[in-house]
Amino acid sequence: MxxxxxxxxxxxxxxxxxxxxxxxxxxxxxxxxxxxxxxxxxxxxxxxxxxxxxxxxxxxxxxxxxxxxxVVAAAAMALVDRGTIRLDAPVETWLPELAAPRVLRDPAGPLDDTVPAEGPILVEHLLALRAGLGFAGFEPTPHSAALMERLHQGQPDPPGWPHPDTWMAAAGTMPLLHQPGRGWSYNTGLDLAGVLLSRAAGTSLQEVLADTLLEPLGMRDTxxxxxxxxxxxxxxxxxxxxxxxxxxxxxxxxxxxxxxxxxxxxxxxxxxxxxxxxxxxxxxxxxxxxxxxxxxxxxxxxxxxxxxxxxxxxxxxxxxxxxxxxxxxxxxxxxxxxxxxxxxxxxxxxxxxxxxxxxxxxxxxxxxxxxxxxxxxxxxxxxxxxxxxxxxx
Structure with missing residues (x-):
């Protein structure tokens, strides 16, 4: 172009x-x-x-x-346009590991002090970073430590990350910082969204991006x-x-x-x-x-x-x-x-x-x-x- x-x-x-x-x-x-x-x-x-x-x-x-x-959010909206996913759909359709999340009583507290989630995590929550998995700030907490240890958050090491299914299994063990849709926490929601798009389309996230954005726009270096x-x-x-x-x-x-x-x-x-x-x-x-x-x-x-x-x-x-x-x-x-x-x-x-x-x-x-x-x-x-x-x- x-x-x-x-x-x-x-x-x-x-x-x-x-x-x-x-x-x-x-x-x-x-x-x-x-x-x-x-x-x-x-x-x-x-x-x-x-x-x-x-x-x-x-x-x-x-x-x-x-x-x-x-980039990933735009690709997600392309799949919304095609009817492949809906923003208001519970993510458990594609991410069954998140079908029954639990929520921390205290965002800075121990990981085993939780209550059941009052509603499902929606696709929109992932893209809007309102799902409850992610960083609330820069202060260390048990939750932020678990994000780094279990989900490799904040670690730019692509070869060192596990397969998405293994990663999702770990994500399913994590409590949420807040009730779905009732707070904001950084980063992890878009990693979850990437796995969801891949599973919804039945192909890799790279192929989802290529089909929806990269090829139509001539984005050959992305x-x-x-x-x-x-x-x-x-x-x-x-x-x-x-x-x-x-x-x-x-x-x-x-x-x-x-x-x-x-x-x-x-x-x-x-x-x-x-x-x-x-x-x-x-x-x-x-x-x-x-x-x-x-x-x-x-x-x-x-x-x-x-x-x-x-x-x-x-x-x-x-x-x-x-x-x-x-x-x-x-x-x-x-x-x-x-x-x-x-x-x-x-x-x-x-x-x-x-x-x-x-x-x-x-x-x-x-x-x-x-x-x-x-x-x-x-x-x-x-x-x-x-x-x-x-x-x-």
Whole structure:
């Protein structure tokens, strides 16, 4: 899907300045970023794929971490459109391991102090992260420890995860943090949704994504495994450790071999143009080039705000969560603008769509989150896109 070269020269120059500053001032090894509207795009590239390595290029492949969530949510809505699943259906139809969940009396208490769930977990609860399995915050609890030990949550190690059936058996032993639909807990719901989509369609999650999104949109770089030809143009992954960046995965590392579990929460690799294509489809109401990928009703549901959170919420910080991504409902910071849908990835990535200006913003780096200046590195391109959105009001 070809993109026209620029939005305006001013946006081009500012986006390139932002990318260069991330590399030269904030220690990011490399950046690929873009702002796109229906028929035009501005793209900036800076730095290298690895420290001291080859220059970054527009087609560099990145581990996109939690940007997987909106991709999987969009695929789920495609299966809703086809009648394969329903948002209001109990998940036990496909995930019998969750047919009789129990709920912790105290979210921070022991795992064996529980009461029966008062209702079933629904498909919508998984996508909206309201099922009760996931992280409530960053403080350690018996529940968060069990999520990491039993369900490998917070551990980017695709080859080390078990088969989905084994993983689901472990999930069935976990109590919920809250009654289904009555709270919000991060991450695990999208892993559960990924297994559900695979079982509902009778194929792998990769094939579900390919059939519903990747092939119709030409997203050839997006998947749970690197093809051999992708390895050479894949960025090396790093995480901050004090004042240094430590390599955590090489291009021929964890995503280049066999993978037992396709994580619907954070397992995908992708590229700039693939994510711009996804965003453009959402902003076009689900239709691209005469091909209907999602119904307009499904797109509207994805972009619809959920319940507002408190400004102190550890993950949402005042914003709401829809399906697979957050939606801004207040403007507390310069990069926030009402109606923006998207999310960030712990690998140093961001994806947002802006309905009024019909702008997609994508920011891809290999500098993982966890440093004090995370906001300074991530938010400048989103602030630029938010300005375009406000100008369109």
């Amino acid at each position: 070809a993109l026209a070269p620029t939005l305006t020269m001013d946006v081009d120059a500012e986006l390139q300045r932002i990318a260069d500053e991330a590399v030269q001032r904030h220690g990011v090894p490399g950046v690929v970023t873009g702002l796109a509207r229906p028929d035009e795009a501005s793209v900036a590239v800076s730095g290298a794929r690895a420290i001291g390595g080859e220059p970054m290029t527009r087609d560099t492949v990145f581990r996109i971490a939690s940007l997987t969530k909106p 998947g749970f495994r690197l093809r051999p030809e992708q390895v050479a143009r894949t960025a090396t992954a790093y995480m901050p450790r004090g004042a240094e960046l430590v390599e955590t995965d090489a291009p021929d590392g964890m995503w280049a071999g066999e993978i037992g579990f396709e994580s619907g929460a954070d397992g995908l690799v992708s590229s700039l143009d693939d994510l711009l294509a996804l965003g453009r489809m959402l902003l076009a109401g689900g239709e691209v080039g005469g091909t209907r990928v999602l119904s307009s009703a499904s797109v509207a549901r994805l972009l619809r705000p959920g319940e507002p959170s408190s400004p102190e919420h550890p993950f949402l910080q005042g914003q709401s969560w829809s399906l697979g991504g957050s939606v801004d409902v207040v403007e507390l910071r310069p990069w926030e603008v009402r109606g923006r849908y998207g999310w960030i990835g712990g690998s140093g990535t961001a994806f947002s769509v802006y309905p009024r200006s019909r702008t997609v913003a994508v920011w891809l780096t290999q500098h993982g989150l966890g440093a004090p200046d995370d906001d300074e590195r991530l938010t400048p391109p989103l602030t630029l896109a938010a300005g375009l959105e406000r100008a369109a009001r």
